[in-house]
Amino acid sequence: MSTRKSTSALATTGFLENFATMSTFGATSGGGVDRQAATPEDRAVRSWFSGQVTRRGGRVQFDDIGNQFGLFELTPGAPYVLVGSHMDSQPLAGRFDGSYGVLAGLHAVSALADERRATGETGATGVNLAVVNWFNEEGSRFSPSMMGSAVYTGTLALADALAATDGAGVSVADALSEAGWTPVCPPPQVAAYAEIHVEQGRVLEDTGTDIGLVSATWGARKFRVTVHGDQGHTGSTLMADRRDALFGASLVISAVRRMTEEVAAGALQASVSRMTVEPNSPVTIAREVTMNIDLRSPDPDILEWAEARVAEVVASAEDEARVRVERELTHQWALNPYPSKGVALAAGVARDLGVSHREVYTVAGHDSTNMKYTVPTVMLFVPSVGGISHNEAELTRDGDMLTGVEVLTEVVRRLSETVESGGD
Amino acid sequence: MSTRKSTSALATTGFLENFATMSTFGATSGGGVDRQAATPEDRAVRSWFSGQVTRRGGRVQFDDIGNQFGLFELTPGAPYVLVGSHMDSQPLAGRFDGSYGVLAGLHAVSALADERRATGETGATGVNLAVVNWFNEEGSRFSPSMMGSAVYTGTLALADALAATDGAGVSVADALSEAGWTPVCPPPQVAAYAEIHVEQGRVLEDTGTDIGLVSATWGARKFRVTVHGDQGHTGSTLMADRRDALFGASLVISAVRRMTEEVAAGALQASVSRMTVEPNSPVTIAREVTMNIDLRSPDPDILEWAEARVAEVVASAEDEARVRVERELTHQWALNPYPSKGVALAAGVARDLGVSHREVYTVAGHDSTNMKYTVPTVMLFVPSVGGISHNEAELTRDGDMLTGVEVLTEVVRRLSETVESGGD
Structure with a gap:
């Protein structure tokens, strides 16, 4: 040896x-x-x-x-x-x-x-x-x-x-x-x-x-999302008149995260990252927010379900915040x-x-x-x-x-x- | 004339x-x-x-x-x-x-x-x-x-x-x-x-x-809020291990807005503006988010109630997102x-x-x-x-x-x- x-x-x-x-x-x-x-x-x-x-x-x-x-x-x-x-x-x-x-x-x-x-x-x-x-x-x-x-x-x-x-x-x-x-x-x-x-x-x-x-x-699906609202005054613009892009974005962010609790633990990772807010000034309601949504799963059925859930989540945010949300699928791959x-x-x-x-x-x-x-x-x-x-x-x-x-x-x-x- | x-x-x-x-x-x-x-x-x-x-x-x-x-x-x-x-x-x-x-x-x-x-x-x-x-x-x-x-x-x-x-x-x-x-x-x-x-x-x-x-x-109460989380990978960091500052912030933003529906229409204006996200990179979970909360009401009791509600909202976000939230009252005035x-x-x-x-x-x-x-x-x-x-x-x-x-x-x-x- x-x-x-x-x-x-x-x-x-x-x-x-x-x-x-x-x-x-x-x-x-x-x-x-x-x-x-x-x-x-x-x-x-x-x-x-x-x-x-x-x-x-x-x-x-x-x-x-x-x-x-x-x-x-x-x-x-x-x-x-x-x-x-x-x-x-x-x-x-x-x-x-x-x-x-x-x-x-x-x-x-x-x-x-x-x-x-x-x-x-x-x-x-x-x-x-x-x-x-x-x-x-x-x-x-x-x-x-x-x-x-x-x-x-x-x-x-x-x-x-x-x-x-x-x-x-x-x-x-x-x-x-x-x-x-x-x-x-x-x-x-x-x-x-x-x-x-x-x-x-x-x-x-x-x-x-x-x-x-x-x-x-x-597998993964990645989206670029743009929330279109209306600029306004955080103090004086009446709540009923607001189309707050940041509020709309917050509804999407929290709902995307909570989706992961609807499936078995470890079966879906879902996140939002890289966010921009316009004009991002104090005392001003955001007119536009952009962000990335990132969905990952080893299971193609869960990924398919997650993409459909994102569409629901977005529609619900559009409705509640009175905003318009554009969603572009930027990357996707199967397992x-x-x-x-x-x-x-x-x-x-x-x-x-x-x-x-x-x-x-x-x-x-x-x-x-x-x-x-x-x-x-x-x-x-x-x-x-x-x-x-x-x-x-x-x-x-x-x-x-x-x-x-x-x-x-x-x-x-x-x-x-x-x-x-x-x-x- | x-x-x-x-x-x-x-x-x-x-x-x-x-x-x-x-x-x-x-x-x-x-x-x-x-x-x-x-x-x-x-x-x-x-x-x-x-x-x-x-x-x-x-x-x-x-x-x-x-x-x-x-x-x-x-x-x-x-x-x-x-x-x-x-x-x-x-x-x-x-x-x-x-x-x-x-x-x-x-x-x-x-x-x-x-x-x-x-x-x-x-x-x-x-x-x-x-x-x-x-x-x-x-x-x-x-x-x-x-x-x-x-x-x-x-x-x-x-x-x-x-x-x-x-x-x-x-x-x-x-x-x-x-x-x-x-x-x-x-x-x-x-x-x-x-x-x-x-x-x-x-x-x-x-x-x-x-x-x-x-x-x-x-009357108004304005807060500067900092959400402290942990940086991570949007794909691979397990959901259960995450301390996502952006998720925590989204819970606060949506709850602050929804507070206004708990009181009579026009009695409370509540908004979040001016947000920063760190490191705000794709594929990376945010470690820190800062933002302004802006509460306004003509009624001092409603303003007092709103400030207490913000504390509840923040505690609930801390719990769900596993983040720590600092809140500083930066301005306040009564009617x-x-x-x-x-x-x-x-x-x-x-x-x-x-x-x-x-x-x-x-x-x-x-x-x-x-x-x-x-x-x-x-x-x-x-x-x-x-x-x-x-x-x-x-x-x-x-x-x-x-x-x-x-x-x-x-x-x-x-x-x-x-x-x-x-x-x-």
Whole structure:
């Protein structure tokens, strides 16, 4: 029995130190990060990450939508197994969401590249390795979310993405150009993809499981809602004459939330976010409110029912508040399975490493959601303490992070073998 | 019988043309104005107004808080009868609110000054005349509202007012200094005050009355409310784990509105306005919401009951949404009578001019609310079509405006006589 550490164990070397350093970029006082896409904080962490790639022998390259690739080209011209996630964050968010997966990806591919270089097999295999830091996964500064992977996989037109603007009117095109993230070479040709992410839920923690094998994404329906009322005086406009857009919006918000109590616990998530109020002046009744409604369920029947309930809720709010409500379905997807071969491959890895594992659903979308339509894809979860997400208090324990790096490394190795053997 | 027009009739000369010109400053496409305090639009209309004062033989002067006085000094050293209102507006507001009263005031005092000059009585009376355009009555750019008259009458400290900042962090002090509204002489010594304003209600219209004699201001309680929740993921954070500040706020907003249905129609006005949501990002549950609650009633018992109901509503929202709600009483006043002698004086004028009139309450606050504590004060209303207020569609008919100018002119004359005779 050799005392030499396995490559997957070597992949964890220095990981926690690197994770701590990465977390200083855009660090907030509450232990989280605020690192929205292409802000100075996002630019700083990407610059640091470029250094991490090159010191491990990789080459950094951007594509047209600002995706940051770290390429470990061992066999010139061969396709890549790609692994990664995103380093941008929501405002005042946790330091794990996305970032953990990018750094884990770098440690995995650089350890495997080291192994291949050490064993002299560099020219013998038909696969290269790369890590990716997708652009604007969060969608908080520029809409839509998962922008980088959507453009990369062709589900979003590059021109539309570049034209998106933030609250200050700055376009993605300008932000990318100012950041200097310009492509010099064509993007890598990818044959398989892996991603690891914090769960943002409590299934792994509640069941004492180390690794989640993501088998599907919950279905979702997302709406943009505009409530049209009439501006007035909060003091003098008679109650009977009011058409208060904020009152109308409040009826929709509370009713959407209460819908979740009409079905079994855990069967429906429903929320309202991102609200604007016009003119939002004191002593003035709101003339217009806009907001997002977000419905998610693993059950298509419940999702269908929820959309119908939203229509009822809106009609009732229109009636009581004497407002007009416009509702636009902006995104929808049904329960969306991940490739079963990828789930089986990851299960094999976990079993061989002696790591406890179970299949889980993801409620949130991930860049792998886009990638799985184009190449064999594996999506892994590590536990989130209390399931806390989009919050500075988000936490994944050190041991769980390291276990994840080990599993990811072996998953990338086996994906490479699968690609090499021409199978899927 | 003389065919010479009376002074009050002469005061209306050119009024509608001047009103139309005034309404072009900050004009909006919907027929209203957007002329928040000390913005370029407010500065432009004040500059135009200065020209109107000087061409009628008046002198323009500012005080420390940017109140704009047009002084018609006929008897050097004598006290002033002051008349005016404000030209600043809410965002996308009507063109009558405040502005009508300032221009009516100028027409009234300049007609009376012309009369005195023509009759050679300039040196014979012990009173001077002035029009005022109070600074920041609306409070939409800088808080609190009625700022200029509050500082002038000593209910708000000058230093506190100068330190107030707008949403972009610009202080009142900087805004005044940039506008060049600096005092050169001490403010006029005022012995009586009159103001005319659009009703912002429907009593005059519904009863077919030309002039309202304002006898009291409704009582009010205003609160600043902060809802503290926990940031989370709109998709993945379990419903049972959520502490959604926006959900909590929606429960308060809808319950505050519905309170008004628990009392007799017209006995309570209750609203929520000026809301901020943090972090207000898509896919993120709000961690904090702030908003204003505004309660108004002529009945102190109902106001007391309403404040207690707000406490219940807030406790219930805290419970259901698992949030914590801070509530600060920022303003309160009881039913606040105007001086009865002023009401009687105005009634006498209306009777003598053959103008239909009735006593009315004002729900909204006015600069006269501050002035009436310090000097004899008269507050008049002209009808508002449909009571529409803080809205581009606000309308007062031409004939009603002209009737108001005539009544105001005679009111100012009689106030002057009262001051001269040493009575109140």
